[in-house]
Amino acid sequence: MESLYEFLDQHDIYIVLIIVLVIWLLLYFYLFRIDKKITKIEESTESNSSGKNN
Numbered sequence: 669m670e671s672l673y674e675f676l677d678q679h680d681i682y683i684v685l686i687i688v689l690v691i692w693l694l695l696y697f698y699l700f701r702i703d704k705k706i707t708k709i710e711e712s713t714e715s716n717s718s719g720k721n722n
Contacts (some may be wrong), residue, residue, distance in 0.1 A: 676683060
């Protein structure tokens, strides 16, 4: 375990890269969820509006 701490202490860039990667993954997951919710709302709105027109 000591060697891991030494490695991270000498290579700070890897810590930064890991943090940035996690942020990008969380952002992607959040946007994917938002897109699915918006698509569901759009489909619901389209079915409601087409039902009222007939």
